[in-house]
Amino acid sequence: MAPVLVLAVIIAVFFRDLTPADILSNFLRIPPAFLAAFALLSLLGTLLRTWQYSVLLSGELRFGGLFLITLVRNFSVDLLPGRTASLAFYSWLTRKRGIALEKGAASFVLSVFYDSIALTLMLGILLISFSTGMSRWPILAAMAVLFAASALVLFFSRPLLQFLLKNGRLSRLRLARIEGTVRLVHEYLAAHEGMPERLKLLGISFASRLCKYVYNYILFEGVLHLGISLKHFSLFCFGLAATEASALLPIHGPAGFGTWELAFAFVFSALRVPAANIQEAGFVIHITSQAWEYAIGLLALAYLAFGSGEKSPPLRGMAAAPPTGPGPSRSR
16 A cells, blocks of 8 residues: 555655656657567566576576576566565566575575676676766765675674574574574575685676666667767666665655656756657556566566476485475565
8 A cells, every 4th residue: 555655655745747758758759679689688687687697596496497487586576675576576586496495595696796796797887977067976975885785794794693503593593493594594594605606697787787788778768869889888787776776765666666766767867868858768668677577577476486386406416405494475
């Protein structure tokens, strides 16, 4: 009820002059070749994301099944704030195929922090061609905080867990019930701390981030027709990164609608994008990307949930961990 109310208030206050006809006319401005390129690059991005999860899960799931799980992950990112729905779906589906809940959740969370570091690196490169009237210091500060927080989790979370597991500290903190879970997560992190693997995962994340921003930029350019250039791409990437921060809000519209568009309009207006139809562009980009991801994601979910109930056998030489813990209903 609250998300619907948020959406209604945002539309009534900020987008009351915008009509469905305006959104449709802007969508029709996108050349069909741009839509085809968007769909193909979206699938490429999903393949890269699947590869990342495969590395984090040590190849214990078949790539095809993991690809379908990743499609579900894609459409559920904005269902609930903070990617909680996406984490629940991903952990449930990997558990259904024999991956321990702790291992599935840890692989998902680690991928988020690899993505954050990759994003700051990508934006750092694009900062060379980023040109607006805004001061760069707030942007640099936000990038530094994001990079430092992500690096802290990736490189120092295991020593922290090791400290908590030592000499019964969790019991003294009255957290003995979670000691088994903490131990399993600690063991998982220990198995994925090699520098070659970390560099590989960072490279995959960088390629995945770049792919995502390129296919969304294609929609952006398809609506606004500003001209494809590194300067406009850089402007778009910084704007989209700031817009996606709206997902951290404790409450937003259904599937992010409303809050995402409001953040998009505010950010791109602040960046002084030379376009009169920036509000319509935000709706077109969000609706188009969501429609595509929901269409293929729900088909993948239906197949995984009803058409392929058996567990995927592990690859040769790999032993799948036994499933533990409850399903995702407690997280939804």
